[in-house]
Ligand SMILES: Nc1nc2c(ncn2[C@@H]2O[C@H](COP(=O)(O)OP(=O)(O)OP(=O)(O)O)[C@@H](O)[C@H]2O)c(=O)[nH]1
């Protein structure tokens with residue numbers, strides 16, 4: 001097997017796996033799946049603990065260093081909450097995060113306010129946007145996390161910039177929320193309504209409810225988008241294979257050209273020799 005063969009069959013394996021993943025997407029549960037998605041350490045798991053009322057014992061483990069490596073879900077009364085590993089341009093973990101996003105009906109894209117969206121975040125958001133098709137605008141929600149870690153001015157500037165980036169790169173401006181899970185946690189534990197209010201977590205919860213997610217419509221659209229994407233990939237792989245075939249035929253032709261030339265001159269000299277021999281024999285008779 002040549003190197004080219006192995007590349008083509010590896011590509012094909014990936015495409016076949018994607019096809020079977022799409023077919024396996026039929027989900028039994030009809031509760032909307034709300035997934036958090038974003039860079040590592042953005043505060044995704046912390047936010048989910050607050051949204052699922054895990055105030056004392058964490059259901060979704062949090063940490064200052066990379067923590068979530070696998071998908072983890074909690075089934076609440078109305079929703080299923082799904083935690084995903086942080087995106088970090090590490091192929092294996094990012095694939096798990098992509099698989100998680102593929103299962104979601106709503107994605108809370110969590111961005112911590114250290115600046116505007118990074119290129120990698122925008123690239124992931126663009127991919128996500130495509131997979132949601134018509135539902136992207138409503139079902140992708142931006143969460144600027146750790147809002148207590150910066151001044152309100154600074155955070156609002158960052159939010160403004162993030163929304164401009166979305167407008168430019170995704171072609172829509174998503175709903176966005178400035179959330180402080182830490183304030184919410186403190187507010188709940190110390191019974192301080194002011195802190196709970198300032199955390200804006202309730203607003204995010206209400207927003208999710210007002211989305212009125214039509215689980216069937218979102219999933220059908222996402223499967224349709226995934227199938228379209230896969231068909232395009234298969235067409236591209238077919239074209240690449242065809243190019244390889246033409247190149248091989250070309251190589252074969254040129255590699256055999258000198259051999260064919262040699263055979264032709266051998267044939268010619270044999271004919272000459274035979275004629276010489278026959279002439280000599282005739283002369284001798
Ligand atoms: N100040 C502040 N810190 C927060 C807040 N939310 C989360 N953190 C802290 O940020 C760190 C990362 O939080 P996680 O929830 O584990 O982040 P994650 O996005 O799940 O991280 P990975 O799973 O590794 O991708 C933890 O130390 C949290 O305590 C917040 O609202 N305010």
Ligand SMILES: [Mg+2]
Pocket residue numbers: 044045046061062067068083084085086
């Ligand atoms: Mg986490």
